[in-house]
Amino acid sequence: MPEVTVKNLAKTFGDNSVLRDVTFTIKDGEFFTLLGASGCGKSTTLNCIAGLEQPTEGSITVGGRPFVDASAGVFLPPEERNLGMVFQSYALWPHMTIAKNLALPLNIRKVPKEKQRTLIHDALDKVGLADLSGRYPHQLSGGQQQRVALARALVYSPTVLLLDEPLSNLDAKLREQARAWLKRLQEELGITTVYVTHDQEEALALSDRIAVMEGGNMIQIGTPHEIYERPAAPEVAAFVGRCNFLTGRVIGQEGRRYRILLDCSDDVVQVDSDERVPAGHSVTVAIRPERLEVVAQSGTPSHVNQLRTEVLTSSYVGSRYEYDVRLGDQAVQVLSGNGGLAGEVVLVFDPAQALLYQDKVELPEEQRDLLTVTS
């Protein structure tokens, strides 16, 4: 299976620039996900690979074959790219049986009827639906229809699979099952896959690597572990998983350990970081709710960071307790194993568990809302 190389891709619609200098390489057999909020340019990137959109600038090469090179005037039409595509809407023909739906792309490719039967059977077998080839789409569940759409994309042995939010029409439970199943199938087939989603959990669960996009730019490319544990920018930390942001100022440093005076509460916290931030510089400390802990006020001398806070709300969320605590004039979210805490508590965290970003961050609206204390 080939590598996909995208270089300096740009796309404008009129004077609206929706992709800016997007560059990435997808390795052979890799499950690569484009992740980002609605409108960030994920589908446009995918559509440029598919040939459904023509980029304004840049080049795309698949397995060494140039698909697009804007500066050289190269544009390979979609039907010559041999890519498999599945969209959110499965786009199955309702008046045709499943077998007939799968035969369509084979007819276009002038595959002999005899061979078609074998290919259709094999493709349906891969998705576990070989017995249902005579049914019509309305006689299948949503999950089964989604599998048929996938089988239709696989039936002509595409070089690369392009999936645009293929699971988003399924309900939550089915979606989780489909996710595990899709991951297994992709691994078995070893097919290079480009996946578009705005669902960060889905991206983390499925991908070998994730590209996080924002406003037409790629802000980080990494493994799910890297993206979650070492987000390159606060925007990534905010989008992938939940995160608290505390702004402040560096007032001291010893090796990798920084002392930071928080704006919200005038507390001093200690954070470990490889960033080089001069004293006096404004910073943002990012901490995931599950990396914070709340404890009753006494008996925590071993913790480096101990902040006096007050519980605003607490709720039991199955395996853990979720607290909103007040830190100065900010609300901070904590996911804790300790239940039943109320009133004044101590917020503790390990300096190695927080992330440090230079400069104060202009947070997205939903994050600002999160931080607004409603007392």
Ligand SMILES: Nc1ncnc2c1ncn2[C@@H]1O[C@H](COP(=O)(O)OP(=O)(O)OP(=O)(O)O)[C@@H](O)[C@H]1O
């Ligand atoms: N054909 C088009 N003409 C004009 N603008 C377009 C066109 N297609 C997309 N856009 C704009 O380009 C931007 C990126 O769209 P795109 O569909 O790539 O985003 P996305 O990240 O896939 O979002 P979503 O998850 O909502 O599909 C959006 O602002 C969108 O309105």
